[in-house]
Amino acid sequence: MQINLTKSQLQTIAQQVIVTASVVMIGGLVLQNILSVVWLLLGGLVGVVLWWLDELVGLAYYRRNEQDTELITRSPLFAMVFAVVALFVVTSTDQHIGFGVIWGLSAGMLVEVWSLVTRPEMFVNRFLSMISRDTKLVLTQIQTTQIAVGFTAFELVLLCLWVLRLT
Secondary structure: OOOOOOHHHHHHHHHHHHHHHHHHHHHHHHHOOHHHHHHHHHHHHHHHHHHHHHHHHHHHHHHHOOOOOOOHHHOHHHHHHHHHHHHHHHHHOOOHHHHHHHHHHHHHHHHHHHHOOOOHHHHHHHHOHHHHOOOOOOOOHHHHHHHHHHHHHHHHHHHHHHHHHHO
């Protein structure tokens, strides 16, 4: 199976890696332990790869089998379960690789949510298609911005909890 990435996809991957690397730099300042930072970076990269595996491999599988389904990582159910798991990992475990995976997936969501804020129809198709199948869901740009701000605030809370837990 050959994977061809578009210029837009490559830019998105670069943005996700930059967001993940920013958190790793914060972790490096707090942890001051190179091995822990390596585990954090490795986890972050695994999270970004998982995000893109769903996009590239999962979507190809669904299309090949002619299934009309959405990507797992872009569903409201995934977002709700992910929030609970992320909160647990950040507050209850000492594994830096685990937080790295959580942050890598979060970076994927964060970059993609913000990239679609100005296009509410695409935002609904990408993240809320499970809901909009049964009812016609229409969001405004203000509403998509509010969703993006809310998600960003949650991610900042996770980051603050993690930093406070490390210190």
